Amino acid sequence: MQLSATISLRVGILGAGRVASQLGPALATAGHEVVFVWNRTAPAAKTLAAQLPGARALASLSAPLPAADVYLLAVPDAAVAPLLARTTWPLDAVVAHLAGALPLSVFDVQPTVRGGVFYPLQTFSPGRAIDWPAVPLCIEAADAAGEALLLGLAHSLSQHVRLLDSAQRLKLHVAAVFANNFTNHLLGIADALLAEANLPAELLAPLVRETVDKALASPPFAVQTGPAARRDAPTLAAHQAALARYPAWQALYEQLTASIQAQL
Structure with a gap:
């Protein structure tokens, strides 16, 4: 159209x-x-x-x-x-x-x-x-x-x-970077981890679609799920151990976990 x-x-x-x-x-x-x-x-x-x-x-x-x-x-x-x-x-x-x-x-x-x-x-x-x-x-x-x-x-x-105005547009641009650029980077990490395990990227497709649909339908913080939201310490520790070969990704995982838990 x-x-x-x-x-x-x-x-x-x-x-x-x-x-x-x-x-x-x-x-x-x-x-x-x-x-x-x-x-x-x-x-x-x-x-x-x-x-x-x-x-x-x-x-x-x-x-x-x-x-x-x-x-x-x-x-x-x-x-x-x-x-x-x-x-x-x-x-x-x-x-x-x-x-x-x-x-x-x-x-x-x-x-x-x-x-x-x-x-x-x-x-x-x-x-x-x-x-x-x-x-x-x-x-x-x-x-x-x-x-x-x-x-x-x-x-x-x-x-x-x-x-x-310029102040509103700057806030919008920052929000867009989180929603688009950072999300795409995280999907890239997920894709690399799947490839390492010889798993196809399309396994995540239904999950990604549901995540985006749910976040657009509700306040995203209100529908947060996962081990960080559950404060599931054993799973969090297992994930961090699995990322030991990737210190930068491990640090990012820890920072995102802390951010999610601080928002609850």
């Missing part, structure tokens, strides 16, 4: 990585014109631009940028401020970064632009299609007109658009 665009905007995309490679085609499908793509490495910009009707790949940012209604910074967080500072932007251009943890104040380095945030709360990986109508899009802007523009752009892609 794709939403219909109520507006058609000209968009410049700076960056051609995981997020941009998914966002660019979504914007084009929603009826927006991606005017150009720039990337630190030119081949990546050319590859993405070739997928977007009418878009051109910029070889550099040394010249004034092509006109656009909004410029989206799909670059690593650490690159946002330097990119803002060194680029010659059209006066009063609406420029939005896509980061969860960067405050709106990052735009203070470039007072000639109208800063904003267009943060998609999702994980992006090559080869994985994104269901954009289901992706929460979090918006913040320095002025009312910029906010209205970014809201219109967001509503053309998603059914879940929210205005969040």
